[in-house]
Amino acid sequence: xxxxxxxxxxxxxxxxxxxxxxxxxxxxxxxxxxxxxxxxxxxxxxxxxxxxxxxxxxxxxxxxxxxxxxxxxxxxxxxxxxxxxxxxxxxxxxxxxxxxxxxxxxxxxxxxxxxxxxxxxxxxxxxxxxxxxxxxxxxxxxxxxxxxxxxxxxxxxxxxxxxxxxxxxxxxxxxxxxxxxxxxxxxxxxxxxxxxxxxxxxxxxxxxxxxxxxxxxxxxxxxxxxxxxxxxxxxxxxxxxxxxxxxxxxxxxxxxxxxxxxxxxxxxxxxxxxxxxxxxxxxxxxxxxxxxxxxxxxxxxxxxxxxxxxxxxxxxxxxxxxxxxxxxxxxxxxxxxxxxxxxxxxxxxxxxxxxxxxxxxxxxxxxxxxxxxxxxxxxxxxxx
Amino acid sequence: xxxxxxxxxxxxxxxxxxxxxxxxxxxxxxxxxxxxxxxxxxxxxxxxxxxxxxxxxxxxxxxxxxxxxxxxxxxxxxxxxxxxxxxxxxxxxxxxxxxxxxxxxxxxxxxxxxxxxxxxxxxxxxxxxxxxxxxxxxxxxxxxxxxxxxxxxxxxxxxxxxxxxxxxxxxxxxxxxxxxxxxxxxxxxxxxxxxxxxxxxxxxxxxxxxxxxxxxxxxxxxxxxxxxxxxxxxxxxxxxxxxxxxxxxxxx
Numbered sequence: 001x002x003x004x005x006x007x008x009x010x011x012x013x014x015x016x017x018x019x020x021x022x023x024x025x026x027x028x029x030x031x032x033x034x035x036x037x038x039x040x041x042x043x044x045x046x047x048x049x050x051x052x053x054x055x056x057x058x059x060x061x062x063x064x065x066x067x068x069x070x071x072x073x074x075x076x077x078x079x080x081x082x083x084x085x086x087x088x089x090x091x092x093x094x095x096x097x098x099x100x101x102x103x104x105x106x107x108x109x110x111x112x113x114x115x116x117x118x119x120x121x122x123x124x125x126x127x128x129x130x131x132x133x134x135x136x137x138x139x140x141x142x143x144x145x146x147x148x149x150x151x152x153x154x155x156x157x158x159x160x161x162x163x164x165x166x167x168x169x170x171x172x173x174x175x176x177x178x179x180x181x182x183x184x185x186x187x188x189x190x191x192x193x194x195x196x197x198x199x200x201x202x203x204x205x206x207x208x209x210x211x212x213x214x215x216x217x218x219x220x221x222x223x224x225x226x227x228x229x230x231x232x233x234x235x236x237x238x239x240x241x242x243x244x245x246x247x248x249x250x251x252x253x254x255x256x257x258x259x260x261x262x263x264x265x266x267x268x269x270x271x272x273x274x275x276x277x278x279x280x281x282x283x284x285x286x287x288x289x290x291x292x293x294x295x296x297x298x299x300x301x302x303x304x305x306x307x308x309x310x311x312x313x314x315x316x317x318x319x320x321x322x323x324x325x326x327x328x329x330x331x332x333x334x335x336x337x338x339x340x341x342x343x344x345x346x347x348x349x350x351x352x353x354x355x356x357x358x359x360x361x362x363x364x365x366x367x368x369x370x371x372x373x374x375x376x377x378x379x380x381x382x383x384x
Numbered sequence: 385x386x387x388x389x390x391x392x393x394x395x396x397x398x399x400x401x402x403x404x405x406x407x408x409x410x411x412x413x414x415x416x417x418x419x420x421x422x423x424x425x426x427x428x429x430x431x432x433x434x435x436x437x438x439x440x441x442x443x444x445x446x447x448x449x450x451x452x453x454x455x456x457x458x459x460x461x462x463x464x465x466x467x468x469x470x471x472x473x474x475x476x477x478x479x480x481x482x483x484x485x486x487x488x489x490x491x492x493x494x495x496x497x498x499x500x501x502x503x504x505x506x507x508x509x510x511x512x513x514x515x516x517x518x519x520x521x522x523x524x525x526x527x528x529x530x531x532x533x534x535x536x537x538x539x540x541x542x543x544x545x546x547x548x549x550x551x552x553x554x555x556x557x558x559x560x561x562x563x564x565x566x567x568x569x570x571x572x573x574x575x576x577x578x579x580x581x582x583x584x585x586x587x588x589x590x591x592x593x594x595x596x597x598x599x600x601x602x603x604x605x606x607x608x609x610x611x612x613x614x615x616x617x618x619x620x621x622x623x624x625x626x627x628x629x630x631x632x633x634x635x636x
Contacts, residue, residue: 242461247494
């Protein structure tokens with residue numbers, strides 16, 4: 001996902017042109033779609049099987065699925081914090097609730113992957129609708145803390161009073177049935193498909209990943225994308241121009257919760273297990289760290305954040321000696337990145353490439369100014 | 385009947401009376417100004433009318449609707465817009481986006497489910513946005529991030545946002561404060577244009593007496609929360625209570 005793939009040494013005029021072209025296409029939906037599909041198709045191979053990249057990650061195919069799922073979670077979380085400016089420390093409530101709804105539905109009602117995932121998402125939206133009635137009256141730190149409290153309330157509810165239903169720390173086992181009764185998710189491919197994707201489970205999660213990226217891209221390009229940002233920047237002003245801020249926040253909360261719930265459902269299906277830990281507050285904390293580390297308010301940021309997090313947890317953790325300190329190392333990297341680049345790793349990348357381009361962008365700016373500033377470029381922003 | 389009417393409007397903060405039985409009436413198409421020394425209650429009056437504050441007692445009626453108890457967004461939706469004293473813009477958004485947000489609120493109402501439609505597909509919103517950027521003369525800075533505008537432009541953007549809500553009555557809280565003489569002149573021309581060409585009723589709060597006496601149809605004078613005089617510029621200029629309380633003869 002590099003920003004600069006244009007030839008830097010071509011003659012000035014045409015290189016300006018290609019940078020302009022790049023700026024125009026890089027936020028189009030088609031481009032984002034191609035990038036995310038390309039990412040899903042190659043990620044597992046590059047990470048866990050390609051001989052050239054690194055041998056420490058060899059064989060970690062399962063981890064790539066986990067990273068995709070948590071990327072979905074972080075993307076959903078980011079919709080609320082990065083886009084709308086609401087910091088929730090209770091997103092485990094969606095993750096865990098969807099996890100249980102998925103498992104319980106599969107055990108007691110009907111077990112088909114797509115159906116139980118949908119049930120999980122709906123359950124997260126339902127819990128979000130109830131929590132919003134309490135939470136959206138609150139602001140800033142009160143919002144964050146009460147969200148945390150609601151999450152913990154659900155955790156305790158699931159771990160003891162409802163232990164008969166949730167099976168507490170032992171968890172509920174979900175058996176995996178064929179998708180739509182036809183496609184075996186555990187089917188292992190051989191040959192080139194096997195080399196790329198290993199199994200259908202990866203493609204199943206990958207398809208949801210692409211769908212979520214496109215869904216969020218569309219939201220960002222819709223009036224909501226603008227209105228969410230307006231609420232983030234100045235809620236009072238947003239209401240004085242005539243916007244029903246409460247309802248827009250409500251929708252942001254449900255969309256974010258629904259996407260977080262999707263991640264919870266997919267994880268349950270993937271691990272074939274729903275456990276009470278997914279409601280625990282530290283889950284909410286993890287997703288905050290991923291989104292902030294990667295870059296708030298961006299599309300790439302949460303994905304990068306989830307990747308780095310699991311790289312440390314899954315790979316560095318397994319290294320001899322160093323492994324014991326993975327959490328410490330992650331914490332130090334987190335602090336260092338956020339200290340130097342408050343916009344996270346993606347913010348760091350964009351500002352570095354911006355600097356590389358500086359002379360050219362300056363020249364381009366001067367040019368458009370001389371030409372009367374006729375560039376009415378659509379700037380929606382992959383970066384805020 | 386007047387477009388906007390307040391009746392014995394009173395606002396108390398604890399023991400302090402910020403507004404005391406204020407009766408004002410604004411006719412459609414007028415340009416009225418509110419003057420008064422610092423702390424007279426001018427901002428409190430605007431805030432009470434536009435829903436930011438709830439009056440302790442009294443009524444506010446706009447085009448037959450009782451505004452007391454309505455949310456600010458509801459008041460904006462029925463056609464009462466406002467600009468803020470300190471530029472209350474959306475700093476990280478571009479100039480165009482700042483105006484667009486208000487244009488969406490004007491065209492789509494307070495809430496609409498459309499998060500799966502691209503915003504460039506709403507032509508009427510784009511048209512309104514372009515119109516306003518053109519009127520306010522910010523079209524050449526449309527793609528600039530609002531935070532990086534010079535002060536005067538920020539104040540003009542503030543007016544542009546207020547205008548984009550498509551108001552019939554627009555409250556303007558000291559729109560020229562801190563502006564250079566050239567910017568002030570531009571803003572005064574703009575205010576006249578809003579009244580004459582856009583047909584907007586204007587309620588102006590202003591410190592600059594030259595402007596107030598130059599462009600107002602009528603002037604209200606507030607002093608220590610009470611309305612001490614109302615009338616045409618000529619009547620106010622020679623009003624003894626106003627001179628006593630506020631002008632202190634310095635107009636001569």
